[in-house]
Amino acid sequence: MKETLKPHSNTLTIEPVTRIEGHGRITLHMDENGEVVDALFHVTQFRGFEAFCVGRPFYELPGILSRTCGICPVSHLIAGAKACDDLLAVEIPPVADRLRKIMHLAQILQSHALSYFFLSAPDLVHGMDGDVEKRNILGVAEKMPELAKRGILLRKTGQSIIELLGGRRIHPTWVVPGGVASPLAQEAKDAILAMLPPAKDAVLQTIGWHKGVVENFYREIQAMANFPSLYAGLVNRKGYARHYDGRIRFMDSNGNVIQDHVEPRQYARFIEEAERPWTYMKFPFYRPFGEDGGMYRVGPLARLNVADGLGTPLADRELQDFKGMASEPIRASFHYHWARLIEMLYAIEKIELLLNDPNILSKHVRSVASPNRFEGVGVVEAPRGLLIHHYRIDENGLVTGVNLIVATGHNNFAMNRGILQAARVFVRGERIQEGMLNAVEAVIRCFDPCLSCATHAFGRPRLQIELVSPDGMVVDSLSS
Amino acid sequence: MHISIIGLGNSLLGDDAAGIYVCERLAERRLHLDAAIDMRNICSQGLFPEYVEDVSGADLVVFIDAAVRADSGVGARCGLLRSLPPAQHSVAEGGGLESKCSLSGSLFHESQQVAVDGHSGFQFRRIYHEEIMAETSASPHSTPFHGLSLFHFLRLCKEVYGRLPADIWLYTVAAQDFTPFRGLSDGVREACEGVICELFIKLVGKI
Secondary structure, X not given: OOOEEOOEOOEEEEXXXXXXXXXXXXXEXXXXXXXXXXXXXXXXXXXXXXXXXXXXXXXXXXXXXXOOOOOOHHHXXXXXXXXXXXXXXXXXXXXXXXXXXXXXXXXXXXXXXXXXXXXXXXXXXXXXXXXXXXXXXHHHHXXXXXXXXXXXXXXXXXXXXXXXXXXXXXXXXXXXXXXXXXXXXXXXXXXXXXXXXXXXXXXXXXHXXXXXXXXXXXXXXHHOOEOOOEEEXXXXXXXXXXXXXXXXXXXXXXXXXXXXXXXXXXHHHHEEXXXXXXXXXXXXXXXXXXXXXXXXXXXXXXXXXXXOEOOOHHHHHHHHHHHOOOOOOOOEHHHHHHHHHHHHHHHHHHHHHHHOOOOOOOOOOEOOOOOOOOEEEEEEEEOOEEEEEEEEEOOOOEEEEEXXXXXXXXXXXXXXXXXXXXXXXXXXXXXXXXXXXXXXXXXXXXXXXXXXXXXXXXXOOOOEEEEXXXXXXXXXXXXX | OEEEEEEEOOOOOHHXXXXXXXHHHHHHOHHHOOOOOEEEEEEEOOEOHHHHHHHHOOXXXXXXXXXXXXXXXOEOOOOOOOOOOOXXXXXXXXXXXXXXXXXXXXXXXXXXXXXXXXXXXXXXXXXXXHHHHHHHHHOOXXXXXXXXXXXXXXXXHHHHHOOXXXXXXXXXXXXXXXXXXXXXXXXXXXXXXXXXXXXXXXXXXXX
């Protein structure tokens, strides 16, 4: 896709934003001196899953809602199944719990590999100002084929594990309310275990490479969404990061835990959502601090910030190194990339641990029940951060309401602020170069947004058309 | 001999499933060929980077994709084959369609079109290594999220693993209807059977 720059009055438009999942637009508003005074990240695609799920039987929702996305369908599938577990009021068999975790970690592995190696590595390898013709995966492959090879291996490992468990790489339906559809076969276990050592080597080599190259990006580290914010992520009782279960921890920019062990069902007490007329993506914020002070970040960087540890030896060693950069939580969003690598390492180590559980081949993988509640909530850490599925049903098990708060949405306030921060550094009205605009886009890529997931309706879908006169006055408007 | 068969499409979207259908049928019938061929079947909605290693190690790779227009030979999932003008077609006596090669010397010298119902059919193209370099140099941008274009995918094989399959074949099946949940239309199903028959003949000839 070719970036197009559309000078219009004092507005600069970057459309489409490239190397992200989904369709977005950035507008930069400049003053008469060419200084950026405001920046907006518009998500221009719309999907209304919440609306058309109403009236469906509840047990269909994990499968339907996993179709929201082709990158992180497993997260939606699992969050949906957990919401259904809540409706059923069942505890799933321990082995099913472990098998779900393995699939979920495999998805984090493949998704992070895609983000790091295929979307962001072009900038790391060629630089923000590098030849635009080279800033893609082919350019990475030409200059550093071994790096590209590692990316392919890691993505393939994650996708293959998902396929071995769920029968298909994209949109598996193996995770079901009450557990999983079928037990793990010995052959699949052996095949997965065989994949892990080379994958672990590939991540470790890449972490080593990243630590060397990151020093070249001092300016980007300082200017790309580097500011104080709150952070949110799942942790267990000991404060260790959790991706499948756990409770929500909120931390402030100084590292103080401001709210801990929030039960999934209590999410609405702490998370509220705002809307803006110029984008379909919602703006969640930490309710106790209000819209102005409640901006928080989620995803790999936030997870590492809020966690006291990960719980696997190599990943914990890298986490210690990572956290050693500062005495406070890491504020630079550029380090999302590094955090992603550490999480890949954790995923590989953890999958190995889970597979070596002596009961992992048990046949008892599903609990069966009828609905016992009218409301269910499922929360997981998707690759990009907290994912919340909230379902309401009637006495017949038919859905009466769905609310999804998707990982990318949580980061919306931070992404917009980050674009403004970067634009003020990299963009000057009188001298606009492609590398500057790529730097602004690269802020977004730090967060690895998945816009397909993030554009669900809140309340009534809004579409507003404005007719604007040449002097900037709105002379007519029409709202749906 | 290592052969990769890659069927592209979405099984929920009507005739878009043509590539998947062919790939699955070939997998079911592979026993006839197993003694001589290591045939790996991949059914996918797109050309994703994780397939690059397998394909680069193959001697022959066969892509099967639905075509958006009956006369284009352009795969819905493979992306636009920009430098290849579409084959010209005319209604032959007897009501069938036949392909006329439009390039002299041509990349289309093996093109075939099987008439099914006057609208559907399939085309065969051989992809040459020189084309891959030319196409990807002319259009360097690629988007891996929803699948690479065919040429970018093959270029990635070359850059990362240093090799490409000696033979690269592309079958495009002319689609009629992408309506969700309709399944394959009758004409497209017949065209798919035609692809399967032809592929078997060609593969047996490779042994």
